[in-house]
Amino acid sequence: MSEKKRLIPAFLAAILLASGFLFLKTLREGGEGVEIYEDLQEEVQVADASGAFPDISLDVERLLAENGDFTTWIYYADGKLNHPIVQESYEEINKYLTTSFDGLTSRAGCLFLPFDATEDFTAYNSFIHGHNMRGGSMFGSLKTLYQKPENNEFPWFFIWTKDHERMMYRVIAMYVTDENSAMTAAAMEETEQKEYILEALKLGSTDGRVEFTDEEWDAALGGARLVTLSTCYGASGSDQRLLVHGIEILRESWE
Numbered sequence: 620m621s622e623k624k625r626l627i628p629a630f631l632a633a634i635l636l637a638s639g640f641l642f643l644k645t646l647r648e649g650g651e652g653v654e655i656y657e658d659l660q661e662e663v664q665v666a667d668a669s670g671a672f673p674d675i676s677l678d679v680e681r682l683l684a685e686n687g688d689f690t691t692w693i694y695y696a697d698g699k700l701n702h703p704i705v706q707e708s709y710e711e712i713n714k715y716l717t718t719s720f721d722g723l724t725s726r727a728g729c730l731f732l733p734f735d736a737t738e739d740f741t742a743y744n745s746f747i748h749g750h751n752m753r754g755g756s757m758f759g760s761l762k763t764l765y766q767k768p769e770n771n772e773f774p775w776f777f778i779w780t781k782d783h784e785r786m787m788y789r790v791i792a793m794y795v796t797d798e799n800s801a802m803t804a805a806a807m808e809e810t811e812q813k814e815y816i817l818e819a820l821k822l823g824s825t826d827g828r829v830e831f832t833d834e835e836w837d838a839a840l841g842g843a844r845l846v847t848l849s850t851c852y853g854a855s856g857s858d859q860r861l862l863v864h865g866i867e868i869l870r871e872s873w874e
Contacts, residue, residue: 653719653725653727653752653754653756653757655719655720655721655723656702656703656719656720656727656756659682659702659703659720660701660702662676662678663675663676663677663678663692663701671787671869672777672785672787672873673694673696673777675692675694675779677692677779679781679783682703682781683781685720685721686703686705686720686721686722688705688706688707688708688715688731689703689704689705689720689781690704690705690706690732690738690780690781691703691704691738691740691778691779691780691781692704692778692779693730693747693776693777693778694776694777694778694779695775695776695777696773696776697764697770697771697772697773697774697790698758698760698761698764698776698848698863699755699760700758700760700776702730702757703720703729703730704729704730704731704732704747704778705720705729705730705731705732706731706732706733706734706736706738707731707732707733707734708734709734709735712734715728715729715730715731716728716750726750726752727750727752727756727757728749728750728757729749730747730748730749730757730758731747731748731749732745732746732747732748733746733748738780738781739780739782739784740778740780740786740844740846740867741844742805742844743805743806743807743809743811743812743815743842743844743845744805744806744812744815744844744845744846744847745805745844745845745846745847746803746805746846746847746849747846747847747848747849748849748850749848749849749850750850750851751850751851751852751861757850758848758849758850758861759850761793761848761850761861761863762850762852762861764793764863765793765794765795765861765863768825768827768828769828771790771825771827771828771829772828772829773829774789774790774825774828774829775787775788775789775790775865775868776788776790776846776848776865778846779873783872783873783874784870784871784872784873785870785871785872785873786846786867786869786870787867787868787869787870788846788865788866788867788868789831789835789838789865789866789868790825790863790864790865791816791819791820791824791825791826791831791835791839791864791865791866792819792820792822792823792824792825792862792863792864793823793825793861793862793863793864794819794822794823794861794862795852795853795859795860795861795862796822796859796860796862797858797859797860798858798859798860799858800860802815802818802819802822802862803849803860803862809842810842812842812845813840813841813842815845816839816840816842816843816845816864816866817840819862819864820839834868835866835868838866838867838868839866843866843867843868844866844867845864845865845866845867846864846865846867847862847863847864847865848862848863848865849861849862849863
């Protein structure tokens, strides 16, 4: 066999190898790319949800080693959330719309805080953004909760920070609004916060299946800190946003 003939199979093999890589890459980018979160959820399991805070195992050091942008972990039983949250940087705004926690390209992206948010959730209103995935991953399950409020049986979600604080939030409202609505921006003063919460209650109070306690009403009307889960709503490219507001009820350190 001539040298030229021997080179042809080798060249074809190289093409097939490259094509195979691109095919696998396309599969990763074409699907939701949520395998990384399924693996993490297996490690961060809820052992007991009967107390004020669910009992979970959270290895902060390992999560930071995997992604230095890691800030917090969120758990919301009704919303089917059990995910890490990262914070984008000013240099890479919207990076996590198409980047998963492990740094790979993914349609599902990763739940994230804006670059100018306070990572300790001490602002009047901290927005967490995530995709409304068709398969229900990321914030995709929130639309079902919004459309079927009778499923709102446990309207609290929990956040654990990398600085070993944990917070409990009562979901007080969920509704759909325009992306340019004033409700998609955080209040800057205490009086604005109280007005913001009152408007949120008008737009979509969840005081129904599980009624607010006196403590929760006091926190809401007193202008307590909020965490808002924000995702797209409707057809792809829609300018509608589904907002889920939770008021801070409890904050404490954890080991």
